[in-house]
Amino acid sequence: MQFDRFPTGPVGKALVVSDRIVDPWGSRTPFGRGEAWPARADVALEQGTSPDDIEGWVQSACVLCSNGCALDIGVKDGRMVGVRGREDDRVNRGRLGPKGLFGWQANGHPDRLTSPLLRENGELRPVDWATALDIFAGRTKQILSNSGPGAIGVYNSGQLFLEEYYALGVLTRAGLGTIHLDGNTRLCTATAAQSMKESFGADGQPGSYADVDHCDALFLVGHNVAFTQTVLWSRMLDRLHGPDRPALVVVDPRRTPVAEEADVHLAVRSGTNLALLNAIVHELVAHSWVDERYVGANTVGFDDLARTVERWTPDVAAQVCDVPAADIRSAAEIIGGTPRLLSTVLQGVYQSHLATASACQINNIHLLRGMLGRPGCGVLQMNGQPTAQNARECGAAGDLPGFRNWQNADHVEELARLWNVEPSTIPHWGPGTHAMEMFRYAEQGSLELLWVIGTNPAVSLPESDRIRSILCQDRLFVVVQDAFLSETAMLADLVLPAAIWGEKTGTFTNTDRTVHLSEKAVEPPGGARPDLSIIVDYAQRLGVSDKDGQPLLAWTTAEEVYDAWRACSKGRPCDYSDITYARLRAEGGIQWGGERLYGDDTFPTTSETTEDYGHDIATGAAWTEADHRALGAQGRAIFRAAHWAPPHEEPDGEYPFALTNGRSVYHFHTRTKTARAPELQAAAPDSWVEMSEGDAAGLSLTEGDLVRVESRRGHVEAPLRIRPCRSGTVFVPFHYGWWDDPDGPSRAANEMTMTVWDPVSHQPTFKTAAVRITRVGS
Amino acid sequence: MKPKLAAALGDLHAGEAELAREHRAVADRHAADHDVFHICHSLARQCDGHAEQIRSALSAAGHEAPEEGHDGPRHAVIATVRRKASEAMGRSDQTGALLLHDLRHLHALASDVEIGWTIVGQGAKAARELELVGLFSTGSEEVAGQLRWIKTRIKLTAPQVLTVG
Numbered sequence: 001m002q003f004d005r006f007p008t009g010p011v012g013k014a015l016v017v018s019d020r021i022v023d024p025w026g027s028r029t030p031f032g033r034g035e036a037w038p039a040r041a042d043v044a045l046e047q048g049t050s051p052d053d054i055e056g057w058v059q060s061a062c063v064l065c066s067n068g069c070a071l072d073i074g075v076k077d078g079r080m081v082g083v084r085g086r087e088d089d090r091v092n093r094g095r096l097g098p099k100g101l102f103g104w105q106a107n108g109h110p111d112r113l114t115s116p117l118l119r120e121n122g123e124l125r126p127v128d129w130a131t132a133l134d135i136f137a138g139r140t141k142q143i144l145s146n147s148g149p150g151a152i153g154v155y156n157s158g159q160l161f162l163e164e165y166y167a168l169g170v171l172t173r174a175g176l177g178t179i180h181l182d183g184n185t186r187l188c189t190a191t192a193a194q195s196m197k198e199s200f201g202a203d204g205q206p207g208s209y210a211d212v213d214h215c216d217a218l219f220l221v222g223h224n225v226a227f228t229q230t231v232l233w234s235r236m237l238d239r240l241h242g243p244d245r246p247a248l249v250v251v252d253p254r255r256t257p258v259a260e261e262a263d264v265h266l267a268v269r270s271g272t273n274l275a276l277l278n279a280i281v282h283e284l285v286a287h288s289w290v291d292e293r294y295v296g297a298n299t300v301g302f303d304d305l306a307r308t309v310e311r312w313t314p315d316v317a318a319q320v321c322d323v324p325a326a327d328i329r330s331a332a333e334i335i336g337g338t339p340r341l342l343s344t345v346l347q348g349v350y351q352s353h354l355a356t357a358s359a360c361q362i363n364n365i366h367l368l369r370g371m372l373g374r375p376g377c378g379v380l381q382m383n384g385q386p387t388a389q390n391a392r393e394c395g396a397a398g399d400l401p402g403f404r405n406w407q408n409a410d411h412v413e414e415l416a417r418l419w420n421v422e423p424s425t426i427p428h429w430g431p432g433t434h435a436m437e438m439f440r441y442a443e444q445g446s447l448e449l450l451w452v453i454g455t456n457p458a459v460s461l462p463e464s465d466r467i468r469s470i471l472c473q474d475r476l477f478v479v480v481q482d483a484f485l486s487e488t489a490m491l492a493d494l495v496l497p498a499a500i501w502g503e504k505t506g507t508f509t510n511t512d513r514t515v516h517l518s519e520k521a522v523e524p525p526g527g528a529r530p531d532l533s534i535i536v537d538y539a540q541r542l543g544v545s546d547k548d549g550q551p552l553l554a555w556t557t558a559e560e561v562y563d564a565w566r567a568c569s570k571g572r573p574c575d576y577s578d579i580t581y582a583r584l585r586a587e588g589g590i591q592w593g594g595e596r597l598y599g600d601d602t603f604p605t606t607s608e609t610t611e612d613y614g615h616d617i618a619t620g621a622a623w624t625e626a627d628h629r630a631l632g633a634q635g636r637a638i639f640r641a642a643h644w645a646p647p648h649e650e651p652d653g654e655y656p657f658a659l660t661n662g663r664s665v666y667h668f669h670t671r672t673k674t675a676r677a678p679e680l681q682a683a684a685p686d687s688w689v690e691m692s693e694g695d696a697a698g699l700s701l702t703e704g705d706l707v708r709v710e711s712r713r714g715h716v717e718a719p720l721r722i723r724p725c726r727s728g729t730v731f732v733p734f735h736y737g738w739w740d741d742p743d744g745p746s747r748a749a750n751e752m753t754m755t756v757w758d759p760v761s762h763q764p765t766f767k768t769a770a771v772r773i774t775r776v777g778s
Numbered sequence: 779m780k781p782k783l784a785a786a787l788g789d790l791h792a793g794e795a796e797l798a799r800e801h802r803a804v805a806d807r808h809a810a811d812h813d814v815f816h817i818c819h820s821l822a823r824q825c826d827g828h829a830e831q832i833r834s835a836l837s838a839a840g841h842e843a844p845e846e847g848h849d850g851p852r853h854a855v856i857a858t859v860r861r862k863a864s865e866a867m868g869r870s871d872q873t874g875a876l877l878l879h880d881l882r883h884l885h886a887l888a889s890d891v892e893i894g895w896t897i898v899g900q901g902a903k904a905a906r907e908l909e910l911v912g913l914f915s916t917g918s919e920e921v922a923g924q925l926r927w928i929k930t931r932i933k934l935t936a937p938q939v940l941t942v943g
Binding site for chain 2: 147148150151179429430433436437440441443444445446616618619620621622623645648755756757759
């Protein structure tokens with residue numbers, strides 16, 4: 001296995017038990033099926049600090065991917081000096097990945113924002129908090145009265161704490177009254193949520209990480225788990241290298257570390273997941289590898305599914321996907337024959353063509369085989385970000401809080417009662433405006449104020465040039481709340497410095513529904529303030545109130561907000577009512593909903609409970625309550641199926657290569673934090689372009705050549721790496737923007753991506769674009 | 779096939795062809811609304827498919843098939859002009875109102891096509907034209923899906939156009 005780049009010596013100041021830069025997954029602790037995953041204690045301490053020097057270990061969990069590894073933060077003299085994994089936690093059993101071990105150093109980086117900044121005469125200048133928030137609230141009130149709530153948009157994150165999302169959702173919906181509220185989870189897990197709403201009636205992960213311990217086969221679709229969730233991959237590797245090795249089927253256009261371990265690796269052409277999955281389901285149906293009792297008792301829509309996949313034979317799919325039909329058959333045999341199947345799905349599906357239909361087809365596999373809710377039988381529609389789950393649950397990412405249905409008047413009334421406002425106050429004439437549409441309104445000029453919290457759309461949204469031009473408009477007032485001066489903050493009119501993880505208390509929930517409490521360990525730098533405190537202060541300055549004239553956000557501590565959320569979630573699928581701060585302190589990670597969902601074969605699909613009446617998954621046309629009732633699901637899961645159709649842009653004579661993008665194991669998102677951790681930054685300091693040996697030879701390119709990758713929308717320049725990858729496909733990492741290299745060559749992958757999104761989940765399609773390659777230097 | 783049933787199919791063909799043209803026109807006029815651009819083009823292809831099936835059904839029954847609608851080079855030029863204009867106009871606050879207007883027109887056309895399918899379907903059932911009944915079943919279901927999408931998109935756009943500013 002080759003890594004992105006090896007450091008040549010000690011580059012940072014952290015000391016770890018083993019070099020987790022060279023080996024991101026650490027030593028193996030193999031175990032057999034049904035056994036407990038052995039613990040392994042991972043520690044990183046600042047050089048010169050010994051465990052005896054630590055004055056206090058503060059309970060927390062890692063926020064640098066969706067895994068949510070439990071850890072303690074080591075504090076000395078009021079500073080963070082290290083982290084250690086919590087061995088008793090169900091998620092990681094003590095392990096930490098490279099980002100967890102090193103990323104905490106970003107907290108203490110001198111680049112941290114410590115004062116609000118206001119743009120005056122074209123330049124951002126420091127102002128005090130009272131001035132900043134009065135300007136923010138004043139501008140808001142002016143726009144509300146002149147143009148109405150629809151002129152205000154809130155675009156937040158997958159990085160806040162649960163309490164902050166809930167408070168933000170209450171403020172935005174019942175205070176500002178705008179329907180334009182979304183999170184950057186739109187880019188990351190909108191499809192996961194949507195597929196679960198379509199298939200099972202509500203968001204909520206059916207599976208559990210413990211299913212890794214019990215499964216007989218793993219099916220990883222578009223999920224390079226070795227880089228995205230290193231500790232989950234350690235768990236899988238420990239099964240793969242132990243007794244009773246599970247079979248492994250991998251779908252990925254690149255020869256990733258995961259693909260290296262696979263029994264069957266399907267390196268499909270970008271944008272063809274659905275054709276492949278339809279063929280696998282075709283095989284299950286054709287060979288009757290179907291649990292007929294389960295399907296009969298617990299599902300609706302089988303006939304439609306069978307009719308749709310009928311023509312998707314392995315031979316037909318092999319043509320579309322450009323993989324051997326025999327490999328598709330082998331994969332289907334493993335999936336159809338295994339007694340316990342765990343499937344995992346991530347951005348290779350969610351950010352690719354026909355995302356929701358593809359993710360639903362993976363849910364369909366588990367419904368067909370009756371493999372949900374039992375040990376080893378699960379599907380993990382993964383999250384990318386650490387707190388994406390909470391953005392979705394608490395209503396900061398487009399959906400109403402508590403997986404409530406905006407089309408269901410009773411659900412809206414419940415919220416109105418909880419918040420003591422009139423139901424008509426809460427926007428519910430449609431779903432929350434998705435991020436891409438919000439930016440479209442800003443482009444048209446009907447959105448006049450955009451509040452961006454904890455995210456970096458200038459680098460992370462598709463077609464960067466378009467996004468920059470939208471953010472730069474004089475007629476749009478942009479407020480950015482962040483810990484660092486990101487590329488987006490550089491374009492803002494007002495910047496609010498935020499405290500981050502370790503500097504504030506709150507909870508968050510990982511991919512497998514495990515809730516952790518993260519306690520405040522140190523003070524934030526300078527004037528940086530917790531997001532919750534900023535949200536509540538802004539609300540007070542706006543004077544938003546309930547129908548009795550009392551402040552709408554009457555909270556001062558995170559725990560008070562959390563208790564309000566417990567009441568809000570009670571009785572809903574994501575019920576937190578019995579998970580208190582006290583229990584989280586005493587027990588560590590606790591899953592809401594228990595170890596697995598749907599073990600009782602009952603799905604939240606009655607018209608009264610469901611989060612969503614569903615959609616036509618080919619066009620995104622919304623179903624009404626009448627359509628939903630006519631389907632007659634009433635507690636049974638729903639098969640959704642669609643035909644594959646070609647992606648919106650395919651390679652041609654002018655732009656002959658398919659562009660895909662993804663991550664480095666050492667970085668998260670746009671490197672806002674990870675580039676400020678010396679070991680991580682040294683391991684992957686700059687962008688690169690990956691292509692196969694044959695393609696490189698065809699263009700007379702060699703390793704290290706500086707190449708220009710260009711689409712119809714923009715280009716990047718970066719050195720070439722030759723790596724195993726399907727022919728005709730080019731890979732560029734998406735992390736690199738320009739904050740640390742403003743005069744360097746263009747390197748943001750999104751300069752090249754196109755503005756297009758899945759019709760159902762509205763998740764942008766980052767993984768299909770056509771590009772051409774030229775050599776510009778060596 | 780009875781001549782009157784064939785004539786009804788001919789009418790339906792004309793409706794599908796017009797709907798396809800209008801989908802393409804709306805797509806290109808609203809190229810800066812990227813979902814409209816892509817979905818309208820794909821719905822236009824769906825209409826092309828229906829028209830093609832109608833032509834085959836008429837030919838198979840020995841009737842003269844209507845001509846395939848040819849877009850030709852002139853149309854390609856118009857489409858490009860529309861697309862460029864919509865990109866240039868993309869920053870205007872009038873684009874929302876225009877989109878609403880165009881989607882409303884599209885909805886009227888698609889409703890007409892849906893009723894056309896109902897008429898043909900009933901005729902086909904009474905004439906025991908079983909293949910045509912099969913065609914009706916998919917065609918009417920798909921155009922109903924188109925109507926649902928158009929309505930979904932109108933519901934998204936209307937509040938912003940009518941209440942903001």
